[in-house]
Amino acid sequence: MQFDLKAALSHIDLPDATWIGLREVREISTTRYVRDRQPQSNGRSLSHGLMIEVLVDGQFGYASTNYLDLKNIQITAQRAYQQAKVSAQWAVHSFAIAQRPKATGQYFSPYLEDVEAISPKELNALLIDICDRLKVSDQIVKTSAYAVITEIETKFISSNGSDIYQKFLTIATDYAATAQDGAIIQRRGDHGQLACCHQAGMEIFDRDLTLQKAQIIGEQAIELLNADECPTEATNLVLAPDQMLLQIHESIGHPLEIDRILGDERNYAGGSFVKLEDFGKMQYGSSLMNVCFDPTMAGEFASYGFDDVGIPATKEYLIKEGKLLRGLGSSESQARSHIDGVANARATSWNRPAIDRMANINLEAGEYSFDQIIANIERGIYMESNRSWSIDDYRNKFQFGCEYAKLIENGKLTKTLRNPNYRGVTNQFWNNLTRVGDRQTVEAYGSPFCGKGEPNQVIRVGHASPVCLFENIEVFGGA
Ligand SMILES: [Zn+2]
Numbered sequence: 001m002q003f004d005l006k007a008a009l010s011h012i013d014l015p016d017a018t019w020i021g022l023r024e025v026r027e028i029s030t031t032r033y034v035r036d037r038q039p040q041s042n043g044r045s046l047s048h049g050l051m052i053e054v055l056v057d058g059q060f061g062y063a064s065t066n067y068l069d070l071k072n073i074q075i076t077a078q079r080a081y082q083q084a085k086v087s088a089q090w091a092v093h094s095f096a097i098a099q100r101p102k103a104t105g106q107y108f109s110p111y112l113e114d115v116e117a118i119s120p121k122e123l124n125a126l127l128i129d130i131c132d133r134l135k136v137s138d139q140i141v142k143t144s145a146y147a148v149i150t151e152i153e154t155k156f157i158s159s160n161g162s163d164i165y166q167k168f169l170t171i172a173t174d175y176a177a178t179a180q181d182g183a184i185i186q187r188r189g190d191h192g193q194l195a196c197c198h199q200a201g202m203e204i205f206d207r208d209l210t211l212q213k214a215q216i217i218g219e220q221a222i223e224l225l226n227a228d229e230c231p232t233e234a235t236n237l238v239l240a241p242d243q244m245l246l247q248i249h250e251s252i253g254h255p256l257e258i259d260r261i262l263g264d265e266r267n268y269a270g271g272s273f274v275k276l277e278d279f280g281k282m283q284y285g286s287s288l289m290n291v292c293f294d295p296t297m298a299g300e301f302a303s304y305g306f307d308d309v310g311i312p313a314t315k316e317y318l319i320k321e322g323k324l325l326r327g328l329g330s331s332e333s334q335a336r337s338h339i340d341g342v343a344n345a346r347a348t349s350w351n352r353p354a355i356d357r358m359a360n361i362n363l364e365a366g367e368y369s370f371d372q373i374i375a376n377i378e379r380g381i382y383m384e385s386n387r388s389w390s391i392d393d394y395r396n397k398f399q400f401g402c403e404y405a406k407l408i409e410n411g412k413l414t415k416t417l418r419n420p421n422y423r424g425v426t427n428q429f430w431n432n433l434t435r436v437g438d439r440q441t442v443e444a445y446g447s448p449f450c451g452k453g454e455p456n457q458v459i460r461v462g463h464a465s466p467v468c469l470f471e472n473i474e475v476f477g478g479a
Contacts, residue, residue, distance in 0.1 A: 003068050011070045012077045019055040019097050021158040025350035030149045034127040049350035052077045056084040058094030062353040099331040107166040107305025111201025118202045133211045134177040136218035142178040162310045171204045172197040179221035186224035188217050191242035192385040197301040197446035229477035230420035236380030237473040241443035244465035246386040251426045255395035258329030259356040269452045270393025279339045282324040285430025290364040291319040293342040300360045301446030301462035308354040311343035330356050348457035360462035366436025373435050380408040383420045399423040422475045437466030
C-alpha cells in the first residue's frame with residue numbers, strides 16, 4: 001500500500017475532535033469455480049479504501065471513501081465529525097479515548113507458498129481434475145470445485161499514536177458431489193459447504209491430497225444413496241469437528257455477542273437468551289466445556305494481531321468448566337455493559353464501522369481418543385459435516401442437519417445413515433456434553449459467511465473443536 005496514511009492524518013483539520021483514527025484496507029479476492037468440469041467463474045476483484053473514525057462529544061462518527069486524495073479525506077473526516085455531533089444528541093453512552101488506547105505492531109498470516117506459486121491455468125486444471133475424480137459413477141449428477149483466495153492488507157493509525165499493519169492470506173475451498181438415484185438425491189461436500197477455510201498459502205492445493213479427498217467425497221455421495229434413513233430416537237450423539245463448527249458458531253458465538261445482548265441487533269440478527277447478569281454465574285454447559293475466543297491460533301481462518309480499532313488480540317476463556325465468564329464485547333460494548341470482553345471489533349471492509357464479531361471461537365480438547373469415545377457407546381449416532389441449520393433469534397432452540405452419519409452399535413461404527421438431523425435447547429444440550437475428544441481429534445474449520453449488522457457485514461470466522469459426545473439427544477431423519 002503506497003498511500004501515505006500519516007500525511008493524511010496530519011492533514012485532517014477538526015480542532016475539537018477528541019480522537020481520530022484512520023483504517024485503510026486493500027483487498028484482492030480471486031474466485032475460481034468449476035462445475036461439471038466447466039469453468040464458471042474466474043473473477044478477481046480489488047477493493048481499496050479508507051474508514052475515518054472520529055470521537056467528538058463522547059460519540060464515534062464514521063465516514064469512508066475510496067478516493068484517497070487529501071482534500072476529499074478532509075471532507076470525509078468532516079462527515080464523520082458531523083455524524084458524531086448529531087448522534088451526541090441521542091447518546092446512550094459517552095465514550096472516551098480509553099476505548100481507543102494506543103497500540104503499535106504487525107501481523108502476518110502464516111503460509112508456505114505464496115499466491116504466485118500456482119498459476120491460474122494450473123489451478124483451473126486442478127479444479128477440473130477434482131471434478132473428474134469426484135465423478136466416481138454415473139450416479140454422480142453434479143460435481144463442483146471452488147476456491148476463493150483473498151489477500152488483505154490493513155493499516156490503522158490514530159491521533160494518539162497507534163500504528164498497526166496487518167497482512168492476511170486466506171483460502172477457502174469446497175469440493176462437492178451430488179448423487180441421484182430416482183427421487184433420492186444426496187450431496188456430499190468437503191466437510192460441509194465451504195467449511196475448509198484457513199489462513200494458509202497455495203500449499204493447500206496439494207495435488208495428491210486434494211484428488212484423494214475428491215475420490216472419498218464422490219464415493220461417500222454414492223454410499224449415501226444406498227444408506228438407511230437416520231432413525232428417530234433420543235440417543236448418544238457424537239459430532240465431528242466439521243459439525244461442531246456450526247454448533248459452536250450458532251449456540252455459543254452468536255448468543256455471547258454483547259451488542260446482541262444490549263439489543264443493537266434485535267431488528268436484524270436477533271437478541272440472545274443470555275442476559276448481562278448471567279456473566280460470572282450461568283452454568284452454560286457441563287464441566288467438560290472450555291471455550292476460548294482465540295485470534296492467536298496460527299493458521300485459523302479469523303486470526304489476527306489486532307482488531308479493527310487497534311485492540312491487541314489475546315486468547316480469553318469465554319466459558320471455563322462450563323461456567324460463563326466473558327462476553328464477545330468490543331471496547332465500546334465493554335464500556336456500555338461493564339462485562340469483560342475481547343478484542344473483537346471487526347469490520348467487513350473499509351466502508352463499514354467495526355462491530356462485535358466472533359473471530360475464532362474454539363472448544364478445547366479433552367482426554368478421550370475417537371476410538372475410546374465410540375467404544376463406550378452401546379447405541380448412538382455419529383454425524384459429520386453441516387448441511388442445514390435453523391435456530392431461533394434468541395439462539396436457544398435449534399435444529400441442525402448433517403450430510404453423513406454412522407450408526408454406533410456396541411462400541412463400533414456400523415451402518416451408514418443418510419439425512420441425519422438433531423435438535424436441542426442450548427443450555428440443556430451443552431449440559432449433556434459427556435465426553436470431549438483429545439488433541440488428535442481436533443480440527444479447525446471456518447466460514448466466510450457470518451452475517452450481521454445493518455448495513456450487512458459478512459465476515460470470516462474460525463472454529464476449532466475436538467470430537468464430542470452429547471447424551472440423550474433427539475435425532476431424526478428426513479430431508
Ligand atoms: Zn454467524
